[in-house]
Amino acid sequence: MATLPAGVSAADFNAAITKFKAAVGEKHVFTSDEDVALYRDAYSPMWGTPQELLASAAVAPDTVEQVQAIVRAANEHKIPLYPISTGKNVGYGGSAPNLHGSVVLDLKRMNRILEVDDRRGFALVEPGVAYFDLYRHIQEKKLKVWIDCPDPGWGSLIGNSLDHGVGYTFGAFRDHFGSHCGMEVVLPNGEIMRTGMGALPGSKTWQDYKYGFGPYVDGLFGQGNFGIVTKMGFWLMPEPEAYQSGYVSVPKRHDIIALVDHVNYLEHIGLIGQPNYSSPLGRTQRNEPDLRALVGKAGGPSDEELDRFGAAKGIPSWEVELQFYGPAKTVAANWEYARERIGASIPGSTFRDGHSYRFPMTDEQKAAVEHKVAVGIPAMSIFSIGARSELNPSPTDGHLWFAPIIPKTGEAILESQRAFAKVYQEFGLNVGGIFQTPATWIYRAFVMIVGMPVSRSNKEINAKSMAAFKRVVEVAAEHGWAEYRSPPAFADLVADSYSYNDHALRRFNEQLKDAVDPNGIIAAGRGGIWPRHLRGGRKA
């Protein structure tokens, strides 16, 4: 029996289902328990509990016109819809709705690649187009552009970007929402709207210039619930001639400050792609019981103690991988420049060459690339990792990502390591710590991401992770940091932390929501934005 949305009668629900079937065909409306179960969040910390957020049904349209018909029927019967693209965003909720009992609007049948132009460097796609699909299209047509994809690459370009997803190649291409250009949206009243230059009928620049004229409304549809995106344009990186990586190591903990400043300069002036930071000293903990003892002592180690340990063992505190893209001559020259610049500034810094590639690559060369996403090749290899460990006791049951944004400085790294480590230790979680380095997907900020374990069989693990999550969101806010993405279970909590001027941002979003979607039928709760009739149930 369907899990009805709150406040929706069985009569209204059944009437809507009948209209959905008329719009898309009976075989594309899913109401059986077996079919609806496929839309559960595979990594939900509330799996199998009364709190688990479940869909009531799912409907899978094939055209924009069918989406419009579904939206009109949903409005008529006040049925909450939850749009998904391919629903592969495990770790951030997957295909499960924010509002229990919503009907999932599954857009994966809308999977047309509408246009790819490798001269102007863009693609226009529908929601069901996955990164693998666009990659295949580009390879088959021998187009001279790259995708920038997340890892794993099985998700949708539109779905990933609308959740502010990120990637691994060069500059602003890693910001998937930021590198989009133009949208088509079905509004909550069933109308079709095109944004940016697309609002000009017959526009020839829809995917060239983002802003059109007047307010830039695209942002409302990212992590928002003001409409259903049915087409989206993306800028694509030109295929470079060459790639070169190089590794820079610095000896002392506080060298991270100068190192980050140099790397930021290299990145922001356009010489490198995504930098990858790590701690060689941190990695040796597994084999160095003395280091583990030092790290684990009451009050933690001082930076000087760690520097002395590292110096005695000849192990640097930090390392960064720099990735250069472009003509072969310039990548070599830029790597040389980086070595000179950093070497002159940080005593004891050392350098070694990494990988070197030329493009286009043969299939054999592509197969040999270790970190495929860095050169625009989608992969699923991340799912081949996942052994059980203290850090990850139930790897098959997934994890929760806690992903706070911190300033792009070495000082912020050092401060956040210790601030978060206290919380993780308090909850007995073996994550983060004083050797944690940030994720660098986001072009102009750092993300100190950790994964908290989830278990379908051990409710204590889930309770601990959820409690830790709540506490660490609070600690982050106290330091002026906040999450940039969240699974549905924590959307209200995270949204609540954005509380400047008595939650002015949320109140503004709610005014817009009431005006644009008065029946609250689109993605209720997404981004912490609830329709008027459900605001009392906000979880934060």
Add this chain to the structure above:
Amino acid sequence: MTNRREFLQIGLAATALPVAGGLFASGAEATVAPSVPKIPLYKVLFDDRFAQGKAFGDVASNLGLACHAMQAGDVTDFWYHDLDLAWRAEPKPIAGFTRHGPLFVLEHFGWDRGLRVVFRAEHHSLGGGVIEHRLSGPAESLSTAAALIPAGNDWVRLMAATVTQCAVGCSQPAERTVVTRGAASLPDDETFYSWVIAPKA
């Protein structure tokens, strides 16, 4: 940096397994009754890092089935160069012996194309050569579960034969747990899966 990959990699157990002798004892091939229709498999996937994976693949190959050995446990190559294209034409059944990750991926991809996991067996070491097998699937196929027990080390071969001759369209899905004992073991912290993915009935 504790990035996504490092979070999943920390504590990775040793993957080398001892190659057990006598893995291919004779007489462990009869599974589902000949009169019961079998799922016609497009391909059998196995993880060739493990002796049990290779043994599974050998049985499938000896049965005349097309096989794919996953490199480094990575399903990407199989998906992109083979299965994605095959499934665009038609939702074809596949079987395999893998760790959880590849099964998770292929199960989710299969959902998009109207396929489901119709047979699943989890193989988990309890230590000392004792392995617990939790099976779910067509009752006709699970009738062979009891034969796993005396099979000992030969359980892989019997499981491969069961999976590759999985019965079509079960009316009554069943579950069963059996325990085998033998000299060879799986890594203590790993669960392996034998499975069949086929179009939903």
